[in-house]
Amino acid sequence: MEKLNRREFAKKAFGAGGLLTLVTALNFPEAASAFSGPEVLIPSNKFLNRPDLGDALKSMYMTYDSTTPYPHKFNETITKHQLRALEFFVTKGLDKEYAEHYVTTMKPVLLKIKEALAKEKDPDKALVALIDNDPCYFQLFERIKVKTGERTFPCPYKGKLQDCKYWLGTFKAIEWKDVCNRWCIPTWTGFAETVGIKIKVQPSDDCTVKLA
Amino acid sequence: MDIKNRQDSLLITEPPVEQPACISRRDFTKKAAGISAISLFALMSLPQAAFSWMNGKFEEREDLNDGLKAIIKTYSTTEPYPLKFNEGLVRQHLRSLDFAMRKGVAKEHAEHFVYVLGPVLERHIKPAVAKLGKGIFLWGIFERTGCSYQLYEHINIKEGERTFACPYKRPLEYHNKEIGTYNIKWKDVCANWCSLTWNGFAKVAGVEIKIEPGETCKVSVV
Numbered sequence: 001m002e003k004l005n006r007r008e009f010a011k012k013a014f015g016a017g018g019l020l021t022l023v024t025a026l027n028f029p030e031a032a033s034a035f036s037g038p039e040v041l042i043p044s045n046k047f048l049n050r051p052d053l054g055d056a057l058k059s060m061y062m063t064y065d066s067t068t069p070y071p072h073k074f075n076e077t078i079t080k081h082q083l084r085a086l087e088f089f090v091t092k093g094l095d096k097e098y099a100e101h102y103v104t105t106m107k108p109v110l111l112k113i114k115e116a117l118a119k120e121k122d123p124d125k126a127l128v129a130l131i132d133n134d135p136c137y138f139q140l141f142e143r144i145k146v147k148t149g150e151r152t153f154p155c156p157y158k159g160k161l162q163d164c165k166y167w168l169g170t171f172k173a174i175e176w177k178d179v180c181n182r183w184c185i186p187t188w189t190g191f192a193e194t195v196g197i198k199i200k201v202q203p204s205d206d207c208t209v210k211l212a
Numbered sequence: 213m214d215i216k217n218r219q220d221s222l223l224i225t226e227p228p229v230e231q232p233a234c235i236s237r238r239d240f241t242k243k244a245a246g247i248s249a250i251s252l253f254a255l256m257s258l259p260q261a262a263f264s265w266m267n268g269k270f271e272e273r274e275d276l277n278d279g280l281k282a283i284i285k286t287y288s289t290t291e292p293y294p295l296k297f298n299e300g301l302v303r304q305h306l307r308s309l310d311f312a313m314r315k316g317v318a319k320e321h322a323e324h325f326v327y328v329l330g331p332v333l334e335r336h337i338k339p340a341v342a343k344l345g346k347g348i349f350l351w352g353i354f355e356r357t358g359c360s361y362q363l364y365e366h367i368n369i370k371e372g373e374r375t376f377a378c379p380y381k382r383p384l385e386y387h388n389k390e391i392g393t394y395n396i397k398w399k400d401v402c403a404n405w406c407s408l409t410w411n412g413f414a415k416v417a418g419v420e421i422k423i424e425p426g427e428t429c430k431v432s433v434v
Contacts, residue, residue, distance in 0.1 A: 046287070046288045046289070046290045047284055047287050047288040049290075050287045050290075050294065052287075052294070052296065052365070053283075053287060055296075055297075055365040055366050056283050056286070056287060056296065056297045057283070058361075058366070059297050059298075059361050059362055059365075060279050060280070060283060060297070061270055062266055062358075062361045063279065063358060063361070063362060064269075064270050064273045064275075064276060064279055065266035065267065065268065065269060065270040066266055066267065066358065067267055067269040067272075067273070068267055071269075071273065071275070072358055073275065073278070073279065074278070074279040074282050074283070074297070074362075075282075076358045076362060077301050077358050077359050077362040077363065078300045078301045078304060078362075080359070081301060081304055081305065081308075081359075082304060084324070084325060084328050085304070085308040085321075087324075087328070088320075088321055088324040089311070091324075092315070092317060092320075094311075094315055094317075097311075097315075098308075098311055101307070101310070101311045101314070102307060104393065105307060105310065105391070105393040105394060106391075106393075107393065108391050108392065108393065109391060133289075135286060135289065135295055135299040135300045135303070136299075136300045136303055136304065137300075138282060138285050138286070139282055139286065139297070139299060139300035139301070140300055142275070142278045143278060164328075167331075168328060168329070168331050168332070169331060170327060170328040170329075170330060170331060171328065
C-alpha cells in the first residue's frame with residue numbers, strides 16, 4: 001500500500017477532492033446543513049449531544065492501552081464476568097436455572113418484541129432486537145456481521161476463557177463447549193421461543209445464529 | 213457505631229450527607245499522574261510487576277474501530293435512558309446477583325469473585341501494600357483494573373479514598389419499575405455484592421476499608 005506523508009495527505013485532503021466535495025455538497029440544501037456549523041447538526045445527533053463522552057473515551061483509552069499480557073478490548077470485563085458467573089453456577093449445579101433465569105427476567109421485554117414482530121411480520125427484526133440493538137450483545141460482540149436472517153460474530157468467550165485459565169488459574173469448572181451449551185445456546189433459544197421464532201446456533205470461533 | 217466493614221460482620225454506613233469535594237480536572241490529572249507514576253515505579257521494582265497497566269500501545273492497536281463503534285452505538289442510545297459504556301456489564305452483575313440471592317448463595321457468589329481474582333491480589337496487590345502502604349490497595353482495585361475502569365464512569369482519587377458514582381442505581385431502578393422481574397433492591401447490591409467483594413479483596417491484601425454506599429459511593433482505607 002502506498003504510504004502518504006503528512007504534507008501529501010494534507011494536499012490531497014484539502015485539494016481537488018475536498019473542495020469538489022464541499023462545493024457539491026453546498027449545492028444540496030439538506031447536505032449543506034452539515035457545514036452550517038454544529039448548531040445545525042448537533043440537535044439531531046444523539047451521540048454528539050452526549051455530555052458524558054469524555055468518560056467513555058477515557059475508559060476506552062485505558063482499555064486499549066493495556067496490551068500485556070494480552071490486548072484488552074472493550075468487552076474484557078463483561079466477558080470475564082459472564083465466564084466467572086457461569087463457572088460459579090456450574091460448580092453449584094445451578095447453571096440450567098441460571099440460564100432460565102435470564103430468559104424469565106427478560107420475558108416482559110421479549111413479549112413486547114413478540115408483539116412488534118406480529119405487526120411487522122419480518123422475522124429478521126427479531127435478530128435486530130435480540131442481538132444488534134441489545135447493549136448486552138453489542139457491548140459483548142466485537143463485530144456483528146448482519147445478513148438477512150443470520151448473524152455472525154467472533155466468540156468473545158473462547159480466548160478470554162483461555163486467558164483466565166492461564167493467567168488466573170482459578171477457572172477450573174468450565175470449558176469453552178460449556179459456555180456454548182450451558183449459556184449461549186439455552187439463553188438464545190429461550191429468547192427465540194419467547195418471541196415466537198426458531199433459531200439454529202452454530203457455535204464456533206465465529207458463531208452463527210440463523211433463523212430456522 | 214462501628215463503621216468498619218468486615219467481610220464476616222458487615223455494616224453499611226449511612227450515605228454521606230455532604231457530597232464529596234469536587235476535584236478540578238487539573239488537580240485530578242496531577243493526583244492521578246502523581247500517584248500512578250509513584251505506584252508504577254514502585255511496582256516495577258517488585259519482582260512480578262503489574263502486567264496489564266497501560267503501556268502506551270494505544271496508537272498501535274488495529275482494533276480501535278471496534279471499540280469506537282461500540283461506544284458510538286452505546287452513546288447514540290438515549291431511550292429509555294442514556295446508555296453508558298458500562299451498561300452490559302452492570303446488567304450482567306445485577307442479573308447474576310438477583311439469581312444468586314434467589315438461590316441463597318449471594319455470599320458464596322461474592323466470595324467466588326474474590327477467589328478467582330485471588331492470584332492477582334496475591335501476586336501484585338499484596339506485595340505492593342507491603343512495600344508501599346495500604347493506600348496502594350485502592351489504586352490496585354479501582355483505577356488499576358479493567359474490572360473497575362470498565363464499570364465506574366470516573367473515579368475521584370484522594371489519598372486513601374476513592375469516590376465514584378454508583379453504576380447500579382439507575383439501571384436497577386429502571387428495571388424494577390418498568391420490567392419488574394428482579395427481586396433485588398439497590399441496597400442488596402451494596403450489601404451483597406460491592407461490600408462483600410471489596411472487603412474480600414481487602415482481606416486478601418491485609419487491609420481494612422470503610423465503605424460508605426450512596427449515589428456517590430466512597431471507599432477509604434482505615
